[in-house]
Amino acid sequence: MLALRDSGEAPCGRVADLIDQHLEEIDRRIAELRTTRTALRDLAHRAAETDPETCTEDGICTIFTPQRPTPGPATAGG
Numbered sequence: 001m002l003a004l005r006d007s008g009e010a011p012c013g014r015v016a017d018l019i020d021q022h023l024e025e026i027d028r029r030i031a032e033l034r035t036t037r038t039a040l041r042d043l044a045h046r047a048a049e050t051d052p053e054t055c056t057e058d059g060i061c062t063i064f065t066p067q068r069p070t071p072g073p074a075t076a077g078g
Helices: 002-006 012-049
Strands: none
Touching: none
């Protein structure tokens, strides 16, 4: 930026581009963090509902075992 300015060119366009790049990166990171938060909330919910007595010796932790989707309610006529 300083070199552009020192050469007599206004760096405003380059600064605006850098700001846009940073905003895009922040938006991407926020989306990743939201996904992570959702996954952690799911794990926390499963942990709260898990009875340690149901764990088996061959399993490390049932909380981390992938869950099958719960089937939705059946609809009439379909």
